[in-house]
Amino acid sequence: MREYLKFYIDGQWVDPIEMNTVTTVNPATEEASGTIALGSAADVDKAVMAARKAFPSWSATTREERIQVLERIQQEMEKRSTELGEAITEEMGAPAALAGGFHIGLGAGHLATAIENLKTFEFEQQRGGTMVVKEPIGVCGMITPWNWPVNQITVKVFPALAAGCTVVLKPSQEAHFSAQILTEIFDAAGVPAGVFNMVQGKGSVIGAAISSHPEVDMVSITGSESAGVQVAINAAPTVKRVCQELGGKSANIILDDDNLPEAVAKGIGGMMMNSGQTCSATSRMLVPKARMEEAMAIAKEAASQTTVGDPTGDVAMGPVVSGSQFSSIQGYIQKGIDEGATLVIGGTGRPDGLEKGFFVKPTVFGNVTNDMVIAQEEIFGPVQVIIGYDDIDHAIEIANDSEFGLAGNVAGSDLEACRAVARRIRSGWVSINDGFDFNCPFGGYKKSGNGREWGEFGFHEYLEIKGILGYDPDAG
Numbered sequence: 001m002r003e004y005l006k007f008y009i010d011g012q013w014v015d016p017i018e019m020n021t022v023t024t025v026n027p028a029t030e031e032a033s034g035t036i037a038l039g040s041a042a043d044v045d046k047a048v049m050a051a052r053k054a055f056p057s058w059s060a061t062t063r064e065e066r067i068q069v070l071e072r073i074q075q076e077m078e079k080r081s082t083e084l085g086e087a088i089t090e091e092m093g094a095p096a097a098l099a100g101g102f103h104i105g106l107g108a109g110h111l112a113t114a115i116e117n118l119k120t121f122e123f124e125q126q127r128g129g130t131m132v133v134k135e136p137i138g139v140c141g142m143i144t145p146w147n148w149p150v151n152q153i154t155v156k157v158f159p160a161l162a163a164g165c166t167v168v169l170k171p172s173q174e175a176h177f178s179a180q181i182l183t184e185i186f187d188a189a190g191v192p193a194g195v196f197n198m199v200q201g202k203g204s205v206i207g208a209a210i211s212s213h214p215e216v217d218m219v220s221i222t223g224s225e226s227a228g229v230q231v232a233i234n235a236a237p238t239v240k241r242v243c244q245e246l247g248g249k250s251a252n253i254i255l256d257d258d259n260l261p262e263a264v265a266k267g268i269g270g271m272m273m274n275s276g277q278t279c280s281a282t283s284r285m286l287v288p289k290a291r292m293e294e295a296m297a298i299a300k301e302a303a304s305q306t307t308v309g310d311p312t313g314d315v316a317m318g319p320v321v322s323g324s325q326f327s328s329i330q331g332y333i334q335k336g337i338d339e340g341a342t343l344v345i346g347g348t349g350r351p352d353g354l355e356k357g358f359f360v361k362p363t364v365f366g367n368v369t370n371d372m373v374i375a376q377e378e379i380f381g382p383v384q385v386i387i388g389y390d391d392i393d394h395a396i397e398i399a400n401d402s403e404f405g406l407a408g409n410v411a412g413s414d415l416e417a418c419r420a421v422a423r424r425i426r427s428g429w430v431s432i433n434d435g436f437d438f439n440c441p442f443g444g445y446k447k448s449g450n451g452r453e454w455g456e457f458g459f460h461e462y463l464e465i466k467g468i469l470g471y472d473p474d475a476g
Contacts, residue, residue, distance in 0.1 A: 082100065253395045
């Protein structure tokens with residue numbers, strides 16, 4: 001049983017102003033796994049004022065000084081990578097190989113990317129007689145989710161620190177352990193007092209206090225559409241910047257060529273990773289109508305090979321994060337059946353042999369139409385829907401017929417054809433044959449949010465732009 005009853009404020013581990021605790025649950029066993037303290041608006045105020053006090057000195061540090069701090073964090077993260085992976089498995093159910101591999105690799109990758117970008121980032125640029133200066137925006141509030149907990153914290157915190165901002169973090173109540181360990185890493189690395197602060201608690205309390213606080217200059221949230229909207233409403237009276245990375249219902253357009261069997265199987269594997277709890281997951285697979293039966297057969301075989309079970313063992317898929325998440329996904333699966341989609345594999349209930357834990361069957365629906373609920377709403381579970389298209393124009397029409405626009409993929413052997421399709425998808429991140437790049441901007445169109453993270457693009461969210469006119473009167 002883990003016990004985390006302190007917050008990290010102004011370089012110190014401190015007791016909550018008023019002690020209020022909650023017992024956490026291991027999603028694989030449904031048994032208690034620990035106790036954490038829940039903060040209040042008063043704790044947030046204390047953290048924000050510490051960040052405000054630290055901002056003048058931290059924002060005045062040199063590029064080299066900030067690089068040194070980030071490199072010390074890098075060393076501490078390497079020391080505790082195994083422990084971080086174990087915490088992720090325990091708190092949200094990711095299989096050990098995934099938690100200790102890709103989950104931790106994403107955090108390390110974002111840190112390395114922030115360091116490299118900081119070395120060359122242009123904070124000043126002279127344009128004629130005007131000097132354009134990019135300055136740290138100030139105190140940044142960060143609200144992060146549970147599904148990729150280390151990734152979501154690091155993709156926000158490291159660019160903000162690199163830009164010269166100070167931070168108040170509210171991690172997810174479901175991803176409490178990894179956030180505590182990351183905070184211990186920052187402390188061990190000697191991040192100056194007040195530059196990074198962390199308060200655990202409920203989104204309705206801590207998130208609201210951060211987003212409405214007059215001394216917070218910007219808020220970055222990754223979460224549901226409803227949470228993002230509420231943060232924007234809370235932030236509006238103080239006219240602070242809000243960066244939102246929200247939901248998705250991304251399309252995977254598989255072209256009509258010899259690559260289809262491989263692309264379908266790969267798409268199923270990607271959808272089941274992390275139990276389908278990925279905002280950018282390509283949960284809508286689009287295939288030529290004439291090849292629907294072929295695609296369903298391949299998908300069935302691929303999904304049948306997805307082993308589900310104890311995430312501490314050698315499995316491909318663990319549980320989903322909570323009982324409420326399990327119930328929500330079950331409801332969507334039943335809705336798909338009721339809507340008349342073809343249930344290719346999976347369905348409601350736990351996989352055979354699993355009587356406890358929030359385990360969901362790897363599920364695939366075929367012959368789905370884009371007006372079905374399972375094609376329009378974010379299920380956030382291991383549920384793939386397969387939609388048929390007539391031609392490429394029809395595929396693009398289907399892909400763009402969504403309230404979301406976070407991500408997408410185009411799979412095919414003709415690179416030029418894939419490029420042409422990718423340009424027409426209305427999403428912020430579109431891969432060709434599952435391409436990946438830490439320096440690519442990540443963020444959404446439409447209800448998937450605004451702003452961009454990853455690489456140098458993440459820096460811009462934490463910077464204000466100042467124009468100094470007459471800087472060089474002889475130029476221009």
